Amino acid sequence: MRTNIHFIVNPIAGKGKNELSEALLEAYFPKTEYSVSIKKTEFVLHATALTKKSIEEGAEIIVACGGDGTINEVASCLVNTSVIFGILPMGSGNGLASNLKISKNIKRALAIIKNQNIIAIDTGTINGEPFFSNTGVGFDAHVISDFEENTTRQLFSYLQSTLRTLKKYHYKNTVELKYNETTELISPFLLFVSNSNEMGYKMSLTPRASLQDGLLDLVIVPELSNFKLFIFTLLFLFKKHHWLEEVRFKQITSLEIKSVDNIILKTQKDGEFFVPKEPKIEITIHPKNLNVCVL
Structure with a gap:
């Protein structure tokens, strides 16, 4: 009985022109x-x-x-099923693949799939929509919104979007947060919820996050002065943002974010711009419900 394996290829991901030849695949997955x-x-x-x-x-x-x-689209269909999920990283950020130590080298990534070393990882949902790496409200969502207007999706483009957003960003919306039996009001610069320890491009807001601990890592950054914002950006680039006293870290199983002013909040999930249909956001962890090929 032959194993039935399907490859879903996005030809324009990352630098584009992604090809996956039948000859290459047959070397790893013979027709017999x-x-x-x-x-x-x-x-x-x-x-x-x-x-x-x-x-x-x-x-x-x-x-x-x-x-x-692409990973989000495919994996979203595979949660809570017995179908095994494989990844060939061909994008620009590749946050989830990097967290799982899946190489950008196609041949090495194919070898991982062939070996079929399978683990079950946690997944998240935001208003019922699955995410696998992270989701966020505030600054990062505005950066992604700007980034998606670029024709090229490379690290330099991402940095350009970050700088443009910093210049024009004025996030004054007050939200009510509910997590871990706590309720608080905050005007956030950033609310970042992560399932994995990497955002892509080797950058991380949550270096201690795990895909298998049944928890989401929440980063709360309140509205900051321009000086503190500059300091936060510098510290983040050197992975020392936890040094800033205003930055708080929480581990949660669920989070509710509600706009006090009844405004639809700009959001991102797995690096894609996402607009909720209502002013309330519910984020939840779902332990070990996706089977993935890993190293």
């Missing part, structure tokens, strides 16, 4: 042992549709070949 299918995405959310079709076709392993957006 595997039934291999390659599907290419053509538009936003196409990966979701292709993954659902692959599940219907009996795929036992489905591999996302792209960046965090």
